[in-house]
Amino acid sequence: MAAASDVFMPEVGSGKLHVLAVDDSHVDRKVIERLLKISSCKVTVVESGSRALQYLGLDGEKSSIGFDSVKVNLIMTDYSMPGMTGYELLKKIKESSVFREVPVVVMSSENILTRIDSCLEEGAEEFLLKPVKLSDVKRVTDFIMKGEGKKGHKRSRSDDYSPPSSSSSSISTAFSSVSHPCDLSLPASPSALLSKKTRLSI
Amino acid sequence: MDRNQSRRQIAAMKQSLFDQGLLDEQFIQLEELQDDANPNFVEEIVTLHYRDSSRLISSIDQALKERNPLDFNKLDTLMHQFKGSSSSIGAKKVKAECNLFREYCRAGNAEGCMRSFQQLKKEYAALRKKLEAYFQLARQAGPQETACRSK
Numbered sequence: 001m002a003a004a005s006d007v008f009m010p011e012v013g014s015g016k017l018h019v020l021a022v023d024d025s026h027v028d029r030k031v032i033e034r035l036l037k038i039s040s041c042k043v044t045v046v047e048s049g050s051r052a053l054q055y056l057g058l059d060g061e062k063s064s065i066g067f068d069s070v071k072v073n074l075i076m077t078d079y080s081m082p083g084m085t086g087y088e089l090l091k092k093i094k095e096s097s098v099f100r101e102v103p104v105v106v107m108s109s110e111n112i113l114t115r116i117d118s119c120l121e122e123g124a125e126e127f128l129l130k131p132v133k134l135s136d137v138k139r140v141t142d143f144i145m146k147g148e149g150k151k152g153h154k155r156s157r158s159d160d161y162s163p164p165s166s167s168s169s170s171i172s173t174a175f176s177s178v179s180h181p182c183d184l185s186l187p188a189s190p191s192a193l194l195s196k197k198t199r200l201s202i
Numbered sequence: 203m204d205r206n207q208s209r210r211q212i213a214a215m216k217q218s219l220f221d222q223g224l225l226d227e228q229f230i231q232l233e234e235l236q237d238d239a240n241p242n243f244v245e246e247i248v249t250l251h252y253r254d255s256s257r258l259i260s261s262i263d264q265a266l267k268e269r270n271p272l273d274f275n276k277l278d279t280l281m282h283q284f285k286g287s288s289s290s291i292g293a294k295k296v297k298a299e300c301n302l303f304r305e306y307c308r309a310g311n312a313e314g315c316m317r318s319f320q321q322l323k324k325e326y327a328a329l330r331k332k333l334e335a336y337f338q339l340a341r342q343a344g345p346q347e348t349a350c351r352s353k
Contacts, residue, residue, distance in 0.1 A: 025283065027250045027290045034235050034243060080282065109286050131228045131290050134235065 017141055018042045018070075022052045022077040022089065023107070028130070032076060032107075035137040044072075049084030049092075052077070058096050069098050074144055078130075079108035079115065087119060094123045105140055107132055208343035215336050222295075224329050229292030244291075245337045251291045255326065258284040266316055277315060278307040288326075296325050 019041045021032045029045045036043045046052050053059040057069060075093060077086040084092075086106050094100045103125035108115065116127045128136050219225045229244070236243045262280050265273060285300035299322035306314030 025254070025286055025290070027247055027254060027287050030247055030250060031232070031235075031290060034240070038235060109282075109289060130286065131231070131292075133231055 016040060016042045017073040017144060018044070019074045019076060019141070020052060020055065020072045021045045022047075022049060022075070022081070022086065024048060024078065024081040028078065032132065032137075035132065035134050036076075036141070038134060039137050039141045041074075041141055048081060049077070049086070049089035052089055053084075053092060056093075056096075056099055058092060058099065072099070072102055074103050074105065074141070075099075076105045076107060076128075076140075079106050079119070080110070087115075087122065090119060090122050090124055103144055205343070208339065212336070212339050212343055215332075215339065219332060219336070224293070224295050224332065226292045226294040226297075228289065232292065242341070245341075248291050248333055248337070251287050251293075252330065254287045255284060258287070259323065259326070262319060266319060269312070272312050272315065274307045274310055274315075278304055281307065293326075293329055296322065296329060299325050 017040075019036050021029065021036065021043060023029045023032060023045070024047055026047075029047065033043050033045050044055065046055055050059065052075070055070065056072065077089050079086040086108075090104050090106060093102065093104055100123075104123070105126045105128060106119045106124045107128045107130050109130040111129055119127050126140060128140075216225075219229075232244045232247060258280055262277060262284070265277050265280065281300055281303050285297055285304070288296045288300060299318060303315060303318045303322060306318055
């Protein structure tokens, strides 16, 4: 059985993050794939939330016993997709004991504060405005490669899995502050600036 | 045509597309993703965009014909996709037309939708023609003529 720590920690020595990208737009899939490859990542691209769940083995089709989880270090998903939205996919990932520690980045062409807030509250690492730039992808992947904050600490396989709410709240406070754009007294931590930046850029 | 002339012509063509407000920064972002191994990346992306766009334009045309009443939600959803695809290639003016169309959808303004869609199709066709000429020239001159990553 795969421990949660196995599926998100970059393998020592392999150097490459494995990123699962989800987008219904063919153009955007091709672009994100290129951005990730340039950022030295191994990439798997799928066209929908349901395909993503299938890939991760979360679609209920496979028995959890004896199923070797795929190793994914980051999931990047579009928000607006037909069928399952990126938000719904995010929730399903965070509900999964195997994948809830995997950082999820949500991408959207629409700068809607309530949307951004709900994603961050649900445990999204970051919310990126489309069109996504190389600098955005590099920043996110660098951040994850460094094993930022909580995710960098070592967990033994015998750790009990705590309920989703406690772990996602610590992730939230560490990286995805639910700041309001008018709150200018935020500490200048990188993640707070990131959240602010993505919200304020129109 | 000699190398230098080609280069100047391509640069001028590209500058003109920017000056006319047809393209934005995203186009440059895409060019910067090209390298020796992927010298035609932008053209490939734009070709995919044409494919998506043709399909979406047909669907929107069809939806606009299904009146009494117009399905504004459906139109808005289709246009959201079209806008996203346009935005991804840096099609600035087309994207602005998409936004206008969506405003008319949200206002339930059928006449506005139809007018702005006609305009949008014109802008799209004009951009497509210019980009086709641009890529043809760029291909003739070789990959180093567009912004390239130093890897």
